[in-house]
Amino acid sequence: MKLIAACLIALLSMPSFALADGAPPPRMPTADGGKTADVPEVTASYGKQEEFVLPSGNIGCIYTPEGGTAVYQPADGGPELSCDRIEPRYVRATLARKGEATLYKDVGDQSCCSAGPVLDYGETWEAGPFSCLSTRTGLSCERDDGHSFFLSRKRLAAN
Numbered sequence: 001m002k003l004i005a006a007c008l009i010a011l012l013s014m015p016s017f018a019l020a021d022g023a024p025p026p027r028m029p030t031a032d033g034g035k036t037a038d039v040p041e042v043t044a045s046y047g048k049q050e051e052f053v054l055p056s057g058n059i060g061c062i063y064t065p066e067g068g069t070a071v072y073q074p075a076d077g078g079p080e081l082s083c084d085r086i087e088p089r090y091v092r093a094t095l096a097r098k099g100e101a102t103l104y105k106d107v108g109d110q111s112c113c114s115a116g117p118v119l120d121y122g123e124t125w126e127a128g129p130f131s132c133l134s135t136r137t138g139l140s141c142e143r144d145d146g147h148s149f150f151l152s153r154k155r156l157a158a159n
Contacts, residue, residue, distance in 0.1 A: 046067060046068060046069045046070045047064070047065030047066070047067055047068070047069060047078075048065070048069065049062055049063060049064050049065075049069055049072070050062070050063040050127055051063075051114045051117070052116075052117050052118065052119040052125055052132075053113045053114055053115070053116060053117075053118055053119070054118070054119060054121075054134050054139055055118055055119075055120060055121060055134075057086075057113060058085060058086050058087050058113075058153065059083060059084065059085050059086075059112075059113070059138075059139050059151050060083065060084055060112045060113025060114055061081060061082065061083040061084075061125075061132065061139075061141070062081075062082050062083075063079065063080070063081050063127045063128065063130065064078050064079060064080045064081075064082075065078055065079050065127070065128060066078040066079045066097075066128065074096060074097070075096070076096050076097045076098070077097065078096075078097060079097060079127075079128040079129065079130070080094065080095070080096050080097070081094065081095045081128075081130045081132075081141060081143075082094045082095075083132075083139060083141060083149070083151055084107070084110070084111070084112035084113065085112075085151045085152075085153075085156075086112055086113065087153060088153060089105070090107050090110050090112075091103060091104065091105055091107070091151070091156055092104040092107045093141070093149040093151055093156070093158055095130060095141060095143050095147060095148075095149065097129075098145075099147070100147050100158065100159055101141075101143075101147050101148060101149040101158035101159060102158060103149065103156055103158045119132070119134040120134060121134050121135055121136050122134065122135065129143050129144040129145070130142070130143055130144075131144075137152055138150055138151055138152025138153075138154075138155065139151045139152070147159060
């Protein structure tokens with residue numbers, strides 16, 4: 001019982017040690033009795049992901065803008081387009097800010113697909129440097145420098 005009480009006291013007193021690094025928190029008196037300048041709150045400016053699915057429900061995409069979101073930041077800072085195909089085998093195709101498109105055939109976080117919005121056949125989706133065309137034969141997506149991928153039940157391609 002004494003050990004539990006000692007641990008509890010130690011845990012409750014830890015926040016008081018967090019400011020012991022020598023820098024006073026905002027609005028505390030300085031050594032000469034004056035007030036420190038107000039320290040502006042740091043807020044990150046994140047974008048919002050966009051999603052779409054094909055009418056078949058077999059392919060769905062997530063676009064992450066440059067800088068990422070509060071929850072996800074692409075490794076190279078974004079923007080990033082990631083599309084998943086469910087059948088006949090789960091595959092993910094990704095286009096990053098630069099470089100060739102990548103196909104991942106062993107996807108650990110299979111999470112496709114949202115219920116909408118639906119990118120009807122014949123329609124084009126565009127955001128950042130990416131554009132995608134939905135057709136009855138599959139989805140083709142391209143970055144403005146020409147690197148692209150194609151997903152369908154019958155074929156996968158990436159360059």
